[in-house]
Amino acid sequence: MNIKQIKEAAKRLHGRTFSTPLMSSTVLNELAGRRILVKPECLQHTGSFKYRGAFSAISKLPKSTLANGIVAYSSGNHAQAIALAAQQHNCSSVIVMPHDAPKVKINRTRRLGSEIKLYDRAKQSRENIAFQLADERGLTIIKPYDDPMVIAGQGTVGLEIALEAESHGIKNADVLICCGGGGLTSGIALALEANAPGLRARTCEPEGFDDTARSLAKGKICHNEKLLEGVCDAIMAPSPGKLTFPIMQRLCGPGLVVSENQALHAMVAAFHHLKLVLEPSGAVALAAALFHKQTSISDPAIVVLSGGNVDPSMFAKALAIDKNF
Amino acid sequence: MNIKQIKEAAKRLHGRTFSTPLMSSTVLNELAGRRILVKPECLQHTGSFKYRGAFSAISKLPKSTLANGIVAYSSGNHAQAIALAAQQHNCSSVIVMPHDAPKVKINRTRRLGSEIKLYDRAKQSRENIAFQLADERGLTIIKPYDDPMVIAGQGTVGLEIALEAESHGIKNADVLICCGGGGLTSGIALALEANAPGLRARTCEPEGFDDTARSLAKGKICHNEKLLEGVCDAIMAPSPGKLTFPIMQRLCGPGLVVSENQALHAMVAAFHHLKLVLEPSGAVALAAALFHKQTSISDPAIVVLSGGNVDPSMFAKALAIDKNF
Numbered sequence: 069m070n071i072k073q074i075k076e077a078a079k080r081l082h083g084r085t086f087s088t089p090l091m092s093s094t095v096l097n098e099l100a101g102r103r104i105l106v107k108p109e110c111l112q113h114t115g116s117f118k119y120r121g122a123f124s125a126i127s128k129l130p131k132s133t134l135a136n137g138i139v140a141y142s143s144g145n146h147a148q149a150i151a152l153a154a155q156q157h158n159c160s161s162v163i164v165m166p167h168d169a170p171k172v173k174i175n176r177t178r179r180l181g182s183e184i185k186l187y188d189r190a191k192q193s194r195e196n197i198a199f200q201l202a203d204e205r206g207l208t209i210i211k212p213y214d215d216p217m218v219i220a221g222q223g224t225v226g227l228e229i230a231l232e233a234e235s236h237g238i239k240n241a242d243v244l245i246c247c248g249g250g251g252l253t254s255g256i257a258l259a260l261e262a263n264a265p266g267l268r269a270r271t272c273e274p275e276g277f278d279d280t281a282r283s284l285a286k287g288k289i290c291h292n293e294k295l296l297e298g299v300c301d302a303i304m305a306p307s308p309g310k311l312t313f314p315i316m317q318r319l320c321g322p323g324l325v326v327s328e329n330q331a332l333h334a335m336v337a338a339f340h341h342l343k344l345v346l347e348p349s350g351a352v353a354l355a356a357a358l359f360h361k362q363t364s365i366s367d368p369a370i371v372v373l374s375g376g377n378v379d380p381s382m383f384a385k386a387l388a389i390d391k392n393f
Numbered sequence: 394m395n396i397k398q399i400k401e402a403a404k405r406l407h408g409r410t411f412s413t414p415l416m417s418s419t420v421l422n423e424l425a426g427r428r429i430l431v432k433p434e435c436l437q438h439t440g441s442f443k444y445r446g447a448f449s450a451i452s453k454l455p456k457s458t459l460a461n462g463i464v465a466y467s468s469g470n471h472a473q474a475i476a477l478a479a480q481q482h483n484c485s486s487v488i489v490m491p492h493d494a495p496k497v498k499i500n501r502t503r504r505l506g507s508e509i510k511l512y513d514r515a516k517q518s519r520e521n522i523a524f525q526l527a528d529e530r531g532l533t534i535i536k537p538y539d540d541p542m543v544i545a546g547q548g549t550v551g552l553e554i555a556l557e558a559e560s561h562g563i564k565n566a567d568v569l570i571c572c573g574g575g576g577l578t579s580g581i582a583l584a585l586e587a588n589a590p591g592l593r594a595r596t597c598e599p600e601g602f603d604d605t606a607r608s609l610a611k612g613k614i615c616h617n618e619k620l621l622e623g624v625c626d627a628i629m630a631p632s633p634g635k636l637t638f639p640i641m642q643r644l645c646g647p648g649l650v651v652s653e654n655q656a657l658h659a660m661v662a663a664f665h666h667l668k669l670v671l672e673p674s675g676a677v678a679l680a681a682a683l684f685h686k687q688t689s690i691s692d693p694a695i696v697v698l699s700g701g702n703v704d705p706s707m708f709a710k711a712l713a714i715d716k717n718f
Binding site: 086087089091093094095108110111113115152172176179336339340342343344345346376380383384387388 | 411412414416418419420433435436438440477497501504661664665667668669670671701705708709712713
């Protein structure tokens with residue numbers, strides 16, 4: 069993986085992706101005790117940064133591959149992104165999704181024209197189902213993070229951050245990133261290394277799913293003990309990826325971990341002070357910026373809000389926890 | 394009022410306001426049956442476009458006036474905007490607000506350092522209270538819409554729309570605008586007249602508060618029969634303003650009216666498909682774009698989302714009305 073691949077992805081994505089602007093709120097700065105600039109990728113097409121990687125990967129496929137169709141596995145954000153990007157390439161898509169994924173994610177993916185295969189996360193392997201489908205039907209698999217073209221697409225977030233940070237006069241800062249398998253983090257880290265070396269990528273994860281923080285601390289890939297339950301459905305990858313981990317190990321600062329409750333509070337803060345809809349997974353980095361006051365997070369800090377695909381019931385649950393507004 | 398005043402306001406606001414980007418959603422286009430581009434002013438500082446007009450007006454005041462302090466009346470969006478802009482000019486502010494305004498608006502205005510005077514909308518005149526305060530304490534009144542510098546500030550929304558529409562290749566379109574007293578609409582209309590004459594401003598109002606639509610149709614200022622109840626608290630002005638109406642009469646297309654229920658559905662659409670938090674008043678123009686399918690609204694249409702300051706309970710109420718997502 070290198071910066072050239074990210075810059076080439078940026079060219080393919082030009083006019084397709086929405087260049088999300090850095091945003092700020094004086095109240096949020098007060099709450100965090102530091103200046104915060106947020107990169108609202110919840111405003112990206114299909115409601116998360118995943119559209120960048122999906123479009124980047126699909127736009128590199130040869131016509132014959134597109135004609136046969138693609139398959140992906142995802143709890144719902146990569147799913148919708150693949151569904152839309154496939155549709156835009158006149159390519160059929162099959163998505164393997166957990167049966168307990170948020171309803172909005174399943175419904176939206178289906179509406180975008182994908183064939184959905186539901187599976188039971190407690191009993192089945194989504195990779196096995198996808199590989200079997202690929203075998204039987206001649207489909208091409210687009211992995212959610214361990215794919216160079218996916219990482220290159222997510223890295224375009226980093227190119228935009230580098231550019232905007234400069235226009236805000238920010239040369240040194242931590243860039244906090246919600247982290248599942250590490251596709252977004254490693255892509256951003258590579259882009260920052262090349263274009264804004266004073267900015268440092270840092271992973272943010274929910275408690276109980278802190279595989280990347282532990283992997284970075286121990287210098288080797290660690291796994292999560294459980295992969296069930298948890299409100300942060302979008303970032304419950306079993307471990308950092310084989311492609312993403314070496315990049316994160318080389319470039320990222322120590323990983324940050326927040327509680328699920330802190331993620332829900334960050335959703336409420338985004339509702340009130342940014343007028344943005346975040347899903348729990350998409351609020352984890354903001355939670356780190358808001359609640360890790362005593363740690364070594366920089367001031368200013370740049371925070372990537374990675375997604376906003378949330379069921380109304382979960383959103384209402386978050387709104388109900390915080391009555392002090 | 395002229396375009397020069399708007400361009401001068403833009404200079405004063407440079408580096409202060411957030412240049413909200415035009416956004417789109419393929420799903421929203423499908424739902425509306427037309428291409429929609431939204432201007433998300435809910436993302437503006439203090440959660441509504443009002444910050445533009447407030448900063449524009451306060452930044453023109455002489456130092457002696459700033460030293461004495463200002464007074465404003467508002468259901469909450471102009472209030473917060475005045476509070477923040479006054480704070481930024483080291484100027485004290487008093488805000489006259491209805492006691493039944495959304496709690497977020499009252500609390501946020503107070504936290505921004507303003508002195509709050511609550512009044513009873515059914516029994517008292519906010520203008521009288523403000524004029525009395527101005528008299529007693531030597532304060533300067535900043536009206537919510539019938540003030541040239543306020544209109545000039547709101548007009549900067551129109552300058553940005555003109556610029557962005559051009560970059561999207563849009564030369565002819567209706568620009569739908571949530572309308573209370575007409576400050577935002579008249580400012581945008583003037584900016585479009587100068588910089589994008591193929592774009593036409595159109596007012597959008599909730600049923601029962603359609604004073605502007607009726608005024609435009611009859612060619613004279615009409616009033617609302619009631620000014621109580623109603624979920625669209627931010628746009629319940631009694632009538633178009635003396636300054637704003639002649640501008641709207643000269644430049645705007647026919648006014649559009651939607652039901653409150655349609656405004657709530659538009660809030661839900663913005664939640665799902667734009668990941669934006671809107672208040673009912675801020676969703677009225679989107680409701681017109683979504684539900685006025687058979688009328689003469691243009692394709693494409695540009696929609697100004699004017700604000701997002703909403704109590705969690707009202708937001709949860711809106712989410713509960715629409716189970717089909």
